[in-house]
Amino acid sequence: xxxxxxxxxxxxxxxxxxxxxxxxxxxxxxxxxxxxxxxxxxxxxxxxxxxxxxxxxxxxxxxxxxxxxxxxxxxxxxxxxxxxxxxxxxxxxxxxxxxxxxxxxxxxxxxxxxxxxxxxxxxxxxxxxxxxxxxxxxxxxxxxxxxxxxxxxxxxxxxxxxxxxxxxxxxxxxxxxxxxxxxxxxxxxxxxxxxxxxxxxxxxxxxxxxxxxxxxxxxxxxxxxxxxxxxxxxxxxxxxxxxxxxxxxxxxxxxxxxxxxxxxxxxxxxxxxxxxxxxxxxxxxxxxxxxxxxxxxxxxxxxxxxxxxxxxxxxxxxxxxxxxxxxxxxxxxxxxxxxxxxxxxxxxxxxxxxxxxxxxxxxxxxxxxxxxxxxxxxxxxxxxxxxxxxxxxxxxxxxxxxxxxxxxxxxxxxxxxxxxxxx
Amino acid sequence: xxxxxxxxxxxxxxxxxxxxxxxxxxxxxxxxxxxxxxxxxxxxxxxxxxxxxxxxxxxxxxxxxxxxxxxxxxxxxxxxxxxxxxxxxxxxxxxxxxxxxxxxxxxxxxxxxxxxxxxxxxxxxxxxxxxxxxxxxxxxxxxxxxxxxxxxxxxxxxxxxxxxxxxxxxxxxxxxxxxxxxxxxxxxxxxxxxxxxxxxxxxxxxxxxxxxxxxxxxxxxxxxxxxxxxxxxxxxxxxxxxxxxxxxxxxxxxxxxxxxxxxxxxxxxxxxxxxxxxxxxxxxxxxx
Numbered sequence: 247x248x249x250x251x252x253x254x255x256x257x258x259x260x261x262x263x264x265x266x267x268x269x270x271x272x273x274x275x276x277x278x279x280x281x282x283x284x285x286x287x288x289x290x291x292x293x294x295x296x297x298x299x300x301x302x303x304x305x306x307x308x309x310x311x312x313x314x315x316x317x318x319x320x321x322x323x324x325x326x327x328x329x330x331x332x333x334x335x336x337x338x339x340x341x342x343x344x345x346x347x348x349x350x351x352x353x354x355x356x357x358x359x360x361x362x363x364x365x366x367x368x369x370x371x372x373x374x375x376x377x378x379x380x381x382x383x384x385x386x387x388x389x390x391x392x393x394x395x396x397x398x399x400x401x402x403x404x405x406x407x408x409x410x411x412x413x414x415x416x417x418x419x420x421x422x423x424x425x426x427x428x429x430x431x432x433x434x435x436x437x438x439x440x441x442x443x444x445x446x447x448x449x450x451x452x453x454x455x456x457x458x459x460x461x462x463x464x465x466x467x468x469x470x471x472x473x474x475x476x477x478x479x480x481x482x483x484x485x486x487x488x489x490x491x492x493x494x495x496x497x498x499x500x501x502x503x504x505x506x507x508x509x510x511x512x513x514x515x516x517x518x519x520x521x522x523x524x525x526x527x528x529x530x531x532x533x534x535x536x537x538x539x540x541x542x543x544x545x546x547x548x549x550x551x552x553x554x555x556x557x558x559x560x561x562x563x564x565x566x567x568x569x570x571x572x573x574x575x576x577x578x579x580x581x582x583x584x585x586x587x588x589x590x591x592x593x594x595x596x597x598x599x600x601x602x603x604x605x606x607x608x609x610x611x612x613x614x615x616x617x618x619x620x621x622x623x624x625x626x627x628x629x630x631x632x633x634x635x636x637x638x639x640x641x642x643x644x645x646x647x648x649x650x651x652x653x654x655x656x657x658x659x660x661x662x663x664x665x666x667x668x669x
Numbered sequence: 670x671x672x673x674x675x676x677x678x679x680x681x682x683x684x685x686x687x688x689x690x691x692x693x694x695x696x697x698x699x700x701x702x703x704x705x706x707x708x709x710x711x712x713x714x715x716x717x718x719x720x721x722x723x724x725x726x727x728x729x730x731x732x733x734x735x736x737x738x739x740x741x742x743x744x745x746x747x748x749x750x751x752x753x754x755x756x757x758x759x760x761x762x763x764x765x766x767x768x769x770x771x772x773x774x775x776x777x778x779x780x781x782x783x784x785x786x787x788x789x790x791x792x793x794x795x796x797x798x799x800x801x802x803x804x805x806x807x808x809x810x811x812x813x814x815x816x817x818x819x820x821x822x823x824x825x826x827x828x829x830x831x832x833x834x835x836x837x838x839x840x841x842x843x844x845x846x847x848x849x850x851x852x853x854x855x856x857x858x859x860x861x862x863x864x865x866x867x868x869x870x871x872x873x874x875x876x877x878x879x880x881x882x883x884x885x886x887x888x889x890x891x892x893x894x895x896x897x898x899x900x901x902x903x904x905x906x907x908x909x910x911x912x913x914x915x916x917x918x919x920x921x922x923x924x925x926x927x928x929x930x931x932x933x934x935x936x937x938x939x940x941x942x943x944x945x946x947x948x949x950x951x952x953x954x955x956x957x
Contacts, residue, residue, distance in 0.1 A: 285904055291912040293952075296919050297945035298935070299683040325671075328942035380671075409702075427701070427721065458700060458721045476673070478700040478721035497800065498751050498770055505799065505818075509770040511792065513745030516723025518698055548695045549673065567672065568695045568735075598672060616672060646687040651671025654704035655853075656939035658928040661710055661730060663680040664689060665928065665946075667939055668703035668717055669671035 301665070302328040305641035307648045308614035308621045310366040310412070310552065311601035313338065314390065315608065319350070321375060322601070322614055322621060323363040324640075327652060331360050333377060333388075334640075336621075338605060342636040344643060355395025359386060362652060365413035365462075367422065369437065374399070378410035378424055381652070385413065385424065385435070404442045407431060407487030407499050411460045412473075412552075416528070418466030421446065425473060428498070429487030430456040430480075432471065432526070451533025452481045452515075455524045461553035461565070461601075469528040470537065474550035474564060477522060481515035484532050521547035523564065523575070542582025546573055552601040552614070556626070561586065565599040565613060572599060572613055589613075591631025595620050597647060610635070617647045673699040675706065675717065678944070680930065694735025698726055704753045705803075709779065711759035714739070716779070718752040718766065725755055725766065727782070742777055744784025749775070753802065758826070760808035763788070767801035767815055774804050774815060776829075793831025797822060802852060809858040810902065816854040821845050821865060821900075838863070840907025844898055852925040859931065860955045861902035862911075866895075866925035866938065895922045897938065899952055912951060921945065929953075 306324035313320050318339055324332045332354035336347065353360070353375075361379030368375045373390045383406050386398035409428045416423065420437045431450040435443055449456070449471075457479035463472045486495045497506025522541035526534065540547070540562075548568025555562055560577030571590035575583055589611075590596070598617030604626060605612065611624045613634075619641040622634035641648075650667050657666040674693035678686055693699070700721045707716040713730035724743035728736065742764070743749070749766070756765045757779050764779035773792035777785060791813075792798065800818035807813070811826040812835075820839035824832065839845055845865060853866035898910035914936070916922040924940010934950035 285906075285908040288909045288911065290898075290910045291951065293912050293914045293947075293949050294917055294920050295914075295947065295949075297921060297938075298948045299681070299946040300921070300923075300943060301678055301682050301684065301686050301945075302923075302943040303685050305685070326942055476700065476721075478698075478719060480721065480723050496770060508772050509750060511748050511768075511771050511773060511790070514723045514743070514747050514749045515745070516719075516721075516743055516749065518722050518724075518743075521695065600672075646685055649674065649676040649688050649691055650942050650944070651701075652942060653671075653676075653924075653926065653939045653944070654702055655706045655926045656928040656937050656944055657706040657708045657715075658680070658930045658935075658937055659677070659708050659710070659715075659730065660930070660932065661713060662677075662689075664677045665680055665682065665937055665944055666675055666677050666706055666708070666715070667944055668675040668699070668706045669673060669701055 303646065303648050303650065304329055305619050305645060305648070306332060306334060307616045307619055307640070309364055309600050309616060311603050311612050311614040311621060312366045312368050313603050313605050313612065314368060314370055315605050316370050320612065320621070321366055321368060323366050323377065325362045325364055325380065325651070326648065327362065328650070330354055331363050333360065333363060333366065333375070336638055338608065340636065344637070344639070346640060346642065347638045351393040353388060353392050353394070353396065357395045357397045359384065359398060359401065364411055365424070367413045367415040369415055369417065371417070372437070376413055376415060376422060378413040380409055380411060383408035383410045383426065385410070385422070400439070401441060402435065402439050402443055405444060405488040405490055406433065407489070412462040414462045414464050416464040416466045419528070423462050423464055423471065425459040425462045426487060427458050427460065430454065430459060430482045431487060432456070432459070432462065432473065447531040448484070449526055449530050449532070449534055450482055450486065451484045453533045453535045454526070455522065455536045455539055457519045457522070460551045463553045463555055464528060465555055466528070471526040471528055472553050472555065472562060473524050473526070474553045475519070475522045475524060476549055477519040479517050479519045521550050523547070523550065523553065523562065538580040540575060540579050540581070540583055544582045544584045546571070546585060546588065551599070554602050554604060556604055557606050558626070563602050563604070563611070565602045567598055567600055570596050570599065572596070572602060587629045589624065589628050589630065589632070593631045593633045595622050595634060595637055617649070619645065619648060671701050673697070673701045673703070675699070675703070675715070680933070690733040692728065692732045692734065692736060696735045696737040698722070698724070698738060698741065705755050707755045707757045709757040709759045716755045716757055716764060718755050720751045720753055723747070723749040723752060725749070725752060725764065740782030742782060742785060746784045746786045747777070748787060754804065756805050758806045758808045763806070765804045765806055765813070767804040769800050769802055772798040772801065774798070774801065774813070789827070789829040791824065791828055791830070791832065795831045795833045797834060797837065803854040805854050805856045807856045807858040810861065812856065812902070814854055814856055814863055816852070816865065819845070821854065821863065823863070836903065836905040838900055838904055838906070838908060842907045842909040844896060844910065853927050855927050855929050857929060857931060857953065860953055862952060863900040863902065863904070864927060864929070864936070864952065865898050865900070866927045895925055897922070897927065897936065914947065914949065
């Protein structure tokens with residue numbers, strides 16, 4: 247009979263607690279009408295005060311790296327909001343130093359509309375610099391010699407999906423290619439685009455193999471597109487993400503003010519495909535399958551980001567963020583291919599490499615490392631754990647690594663008394 | 670574009686601090702754009718959404734480095750779409766997510782993994798769910814709060830199907846709504862408070878600092894493209910906040926993402942690559 251007795255004790259206790267709760271106006275008995283009468287003329291208590299503490303890294307970081315070998319300048323995207331996002335321009339040649347190097351020019355400020363500048367491309371012939379924002383997806387064009395707080399010469403808004411990652415100018419065919427992470431897509435525009443330009447074509451859909459695409463490189467000679475993918479995948483439909491007001495296929499690209507379509511509750515399609523390099527035909531359109539995929543454990547791919555092709559050897563160069571390396575693949579690599587070379591190790595000073603490029607004129611390889619605030623220059627055929635020829639750094643060597651980017655949330659762990667911030 | 674990782678800092682950290690640990694690497698299965706993180710202090714677990722792979726990742730509370738999640742909720746039965754947020758109810762062992770594309774709240778067992786069906790779905794015209802972006806749960810007072818695009822809705826915790834909200838906080842006095850782009854929501858059960866973080870936004874593509882600063886009532890003053898509003902349980906209708914923290918040159922609110930440290934009397938606010946800690950014991954009083 248012990249169980250029923252315990253049951254009644256608990257019940258009586260609960261009822262007593264509930265009575266006290268309601269007595270003091272805390273229970274569900276507090277009606278909406280009562281609250282309304284108490285709050286209609288409420289004046290808020292103003293708590294404005296300075297933060298007790300602020301955690302922030304004030305040092306710029308390097309993401310995309312593009313070279314103007316002709317004029318001896320390197321352009322790097324700094325997407326660190328706590329340092330003020332910017333495009334930083336340095337000379338390609340300078341005496342080796344381990345000190346912080348000030349840029350020759352800096353494009354930054356509210357007029358620039360850089361947003362979270364992730365990708366860069368340039369046209370030496372037309373004197374133009376192209377930037378894409380991971381926040382809005384906007385593609386902006388600046389004169390190559392821009393400096394300071396200057397507005398873009400042109401900008402593409404149009405139907406372009408938000409959250410771009412990479413941009414590449416195919417000089418031979420005068421076309422700009424943009425990857426969009428959120429909707430697994432490659433969009434193609436004429437270089438001479440106007441503000442509301444429709445894409446010339448796009449690659450998107452379940453057959454494409456694109457999964458959380460990042461870096462992009464186009465070989466206008468072989469007519470190939472190379473894209474690095476993190477491998478986070480879900481089924482997308484061609485046209486998804488395009489901003490077409492109420493006619494948009496999904497509402498997630500619309501942001502505020504426009505309700506968009508309600509998606510039915512249907513089975514999920516999400517999968518982890520694993521990292522890959524997908525190779526597509528330059529002229530592919532719609533839900534087109536890739537020509538080949540580099541994918542598998544032997545590839546050593548791990549959160550691959552910036553991608554470039556060596557103009558001499560044809561090797562594919564991949565900034566492999568996940569294991570602080572740069573991977574070099576044979577020009578026709580496919581499947582579970584082993585890299586022909588791997589640049590990796592503490593001597594390289596690479597930590598979180600995200601951008602890479604080749605200075606063919608000077609036979610040099612450039613690697614931008616986000617975490618270590620370092621852009622490092624190596625011999626073009628560098629291999630293994632070798633020291634760079636010289637570095638550009640925006641923070642001292644003993645400064646904390648960059649960790650927070652655009653943080654999407656914060657949490658407090660009471661057990662460890664820690665603040666958690668996911669990017 | 671940011672690296673997919675979770676940075677952990679000492680609660681007392683300040684300035685350009687070194688993280689105490691970083692959860693990152695391919696085994697973690699994180700994507701960039703993890704717009705939420707939930708701490709289950711009872712079971713010592715962290716839950717993080719991966720919107721691109723339509724998954725919810727659950728880690729050990731002390732996870733570090735390239736450590737795989739202990740469970741992953743993912744698969745056709747889950748009905749997850751662009752999963753952008755997650756809340757945990759450690760008392761009832763439940764995990765909730767607001768589904769922006771489908772106007773629904775999905776509730777799972779928080780100890781579940783794999784391709785599991787939601788145990789409850791809140792969805793339908795009576796719910797008034799319209800682009801819900803955040804959900805939070807109060808397991809003590811049995812409430813569930815949802816941040817809509819233009820309203821804050823409060824339901825009973827176990828509501829399921831097509832059920833009307835218990836309270837709706839919306840209207841010009843609230844500052845909640847499309848114009849203000851409210852993005853985050855926290856509940857403080859012991860003090861029966863609702864805390865919402867807002868970011869005033871202009872038209873698509875414009876930066877928040879270009880948006881209008883002033884509201885009709887002048888509550889959100891001082892160049893405030895952002896503010897944090899605190900409401901009491903039971904507030905209903907077009908009700909001004911009980912308390913506000915405005916964006917001013919003094920407050921330097923970095924964003925609209927929030928965490929509560931009631932023991933320390935701190936409100937933690939994150940955004941734009943910064944985390945600010947505000948000592949606001951007024952919010953954490955258990956009575957007022």
